Amino acid sequence: MDVPLLNTEQLLLPALQNVCGPSVLQEVIEQELNPVGSIEHILADEVVRRVEQSRQFEAALTIYRDQASQALLRIKSRDDQQDRSQLAMLATNIMASPRHEALFRQGLAASRAMFGAIGEFRKHRIANEPAANWIQSDPRFATEQHCLAHLARRHRNGTVFCRRCQTVTPGTYIAARAAWQCNKCGRQSGLRSGTCMNRSPLPLTAWFNVIRIILLHPTISTSDLAVAVRVSRQQTVNSMVHRIRDAVDSDQASLRLAGLDKLYLGVD
Numbered sequence: 001m002d003v004p005l006l007n008t009e010q011l012l013l014p015a016l017q018n019v020c021g022p023s024v025l026q027e028v029i030e031q032e033l034n035p036v037g038s039i040e041h042i043l044a045d046e047v048v049r050r051v052e053q054s055r056q057f058e059a060a061l062t063i064y065r066d067q068a069s070q071a072l073l074r075i076k077s078r079d080d081q082q083d084r085s086q087l088a089m090l091a092t093n094i095m096a097s098p099r100h101e102a103l104f105r106q107g108l109a110a111s112r113a114m115f116g117a118i119g120e121f122r123k124h125r126i127a128n129e130p131a132a133n134w135i136q137s138d139p140r141f142a143t144e145q146h147c148l149a150h151l152a153r154r155h156r157n158g159t160v161f162c163r164r165c166q167t168v169t170p171g172t173y174i175a176a177r178a179a180w181q182c183n184k185c186g187r188q189s190g191l192r193s194g195t196c197m198n199r200s201p202l203p204l205t206a207w208f209n210v211i212r213i214i215l216l217h218p219t220i221s222t223s224d225l226a227v228a229v230r231v232s233r234q235q236t237v238n239s240m241v242h243r244i245r246d247a248v249d250s251d252q253a254s255l256r257l258a259g260l261d262k263l264y265l266g267v268d
């Protein structure tokens with residue numbers, strides 16, 4: 001019977017040449033990561049190299065697997081038991097060969113290294129780009145007093161959601177109590193009332209900062225955010241993000257975000 005020769009190198013070479021060239025890959029990845037500065041370029045190059053590597057291993061593995069599955073397919077068309085067991089043996093030998101195993105291991109290592117390089121890239125960007133305005137805190141809200149003043153200003157000029165009336169009502173700001181009073185029912189509420197910051201022990205500066213980052217970078221991951229705002233407890237950040245995204249999605253977004261959406265996004 002015609003058991004095919006395993007001329008691996010001859011088969012592999014065209015496959016390796018077939019993957020799209022490194023220059024195209026480089027372009028795609030640079031577009032995606034947009035590296036700035038020498039370290040980011042080095043890390044982006046490393047990502048390109050590792051992607052290229054893992055694609056080559058993947059291409060090589062595909063050839064082995066095709067050979068094995070072809071052998072298995074041909075078993076069906078054979079009546080002779082000896083032919084069938086030889087083909088089965090061939091398929092097994094291909095899949096269990098040390099070369100296949102090595103390619104698999106190397107491919108895995110290359111893709112891990114690729115994700116590692118992407119992780120390094122992001123970490124570096126967050127840690128070393130204080131000039132990027134989304135990491136620096138907004139100087140308008142640098143202190144707790146600044147933030148309080150913003151909350152008070154909103155109350156002074158207008159309407160807020162009253163929990164007792166269950167509607168947006170005109171109100172008066174009572175400076176002495178740092179509270180807002182509903183003109184309809186007289187209920188007083190704290191400045192955080194009605195916002196996503198209500199009943200949170202965290203300082204307003206932290207809230208304002210996280211709200212701003214989420215508004216400007218809605219897809220940021222919570223782990224990147226924790227690094228950016230230097231909060232060590234991931235759970236704290238997660239719960240803030242949860243509240244803020246809830247507020248963003250609600251039909252009273254502006255109220256619950258204390259008007260910061262108007263400030264940063266210019267929405268009405």
Ligand SMILES: [Zn+2]
Pocket residue numbers: 162163164165166169182183184185186187
């Ligand atoms: Zn009221």
